[in-house]
Amino acid sequence: MSTFSPLMLSTSFDAALAKVDRVIVALRAHDIKVSPGSSVGSLFAKVRQLNKQHANNPGGYDPKKFFASIEALWIAEALEMAIGVPGALEAIRRIVGSEMDLSGRELSKGKDALWELDLFRHLKLGGAEVRFEEPDLVVPLDDGLSDYGVACKKVYSESVIAKSLKNGCSQLKKAGLPGVVAFNIDELMKERSGLRVPTEKALLAEVNRWAQEFISRHKTDIHRTIERGGCDGVMFLISIVHEIPNRSPAISLARIPVLYPWPAFSEPARARLAAFKQFIDQATKRW
Template sequence: MTSTANPSLVQLHGLERSDRVQTYAQIAETVRRVRAGIEAQGLQCRPNSALGSLFQKAQVLNEQWEAQTNGHDILTLMQADEAVRIAHAVEAVLDEPEAKEAIRRITKSDMHLSTRQPSQGKDALWELDLNRFLRQRQVPVRMQEPPDLAVTLPGLLGEYGLACKKVYSEDSVSKQLQKGCRQLKAMGAPGVVAFNLDDITPQRSILVQPTRVAAEDFLHAKNIAFITRHRLVLQKAVMSGGCDAILLATAAQADIKGLSPRFNRVTQFTLWTVNEAAAGTHLRIAALHRLIDGKS
């Protein structure tokens, strides 16, 4: 492998904003339903826990809106959005035994997503977020250990792993990448290492952009800048066969002037590999891309 290997990039649109616009009442109902589902699984979501506190914000936001008070503010709105993001990810797997440990970690951990505090719950949420993203696109994905998720590729390409890693510090990227590659090796199948980059963006911030495309382009540029900073170590992992590619995801709460409502959550996914990777790598990545785009 040389340091001049050429990148191959695929931009995957997250489509996670208010495409499915929800009223405050709908958000509160979603959170209530998921809280009940969690407790029905024998897990606890106490009001004084981090998750319980976030879930309560969704209820408070709705109550303030219905009462037409001036009490609601941007922080409450951000926290309610965090609550419904968690609720949607958890609800997708509530009835699956393989997901119970991930849900347990979420109920026991710091889940304030706009802060930059590492937690096992946030790690678990990234697995569930990616699982939901793929299922929404009809990708045949399931939770599995190891790695974290597995997909069945079409034809004779077989099983494919996704090792999910959340980046809290750029100093940890190499170590996290190695862990992900070891998980794929333990599965005995090829796959990708999927990094979530939310926690290396500014905390408690709102991305302000004029249009949705501008917001997506901004986050895509963040993903590309991350690849550029860590290109040598990422490239080495691909060229040595440790993984086929790197999947990056960055989500941001955003004020998009050209949309109604203006408050959104935008997620940008980028799939990266190198042109000099083995032919089998490119076949599998192309198959994964077609599954996500609904073209297979």
């Protein structure tokens, strides 16, 4: 299992607004309009409102708008990296046209697509020449290793983990690629959004404890799947908007990736997984 590494999303109010405006213009250039009445349009509007509020009162802000603005920036960053990339258009349209309450637990095709774009962005920041191809993403590995498949699964219930893992392995097999199944498990966290902790260390400890318990509950299915060669490993990623009162900004987004290899790998599988992990680790320094 990789070391948990929190990634903080923080930027100035002006920079956040500039990013949102840049994304809206880029989407329009690809004939995608962000309607003011849509879920994404409403979130983007919160960034504009917060920016104006901050300009009038630099010492204070509306926490609800700040939380919404963090979610808006989360979406904007994922979209910006994918706009114009071959194979990404369907996922982009799903996000722009769907309910995108990232603090809620409702099923959403848009949130499913955001996970795929989020991981695409993570891998790009890690230096991977990742592509949108079956199974979901394909990563050319270094050192002469083969293309590597990534089957992306966002889950809303622990009861579907085994089935989703099986489906992800089937996608890898159909694509004819070795690879990993990558889960986003945000909706399974007890504190989906707004977790209040005293320090970053406390945040890491809380998420680490929860993730260890989660993985322990599904260890048997993961073990069996990897041992029979269904995939090289399983990746989990947790994104949580949280608050640390004594930090500025107090509210931010932490992304915590976990790569779960099983010790009984074959040597080729270990080599592939190590090469893939390098991209994940590099991204933690830049996200």
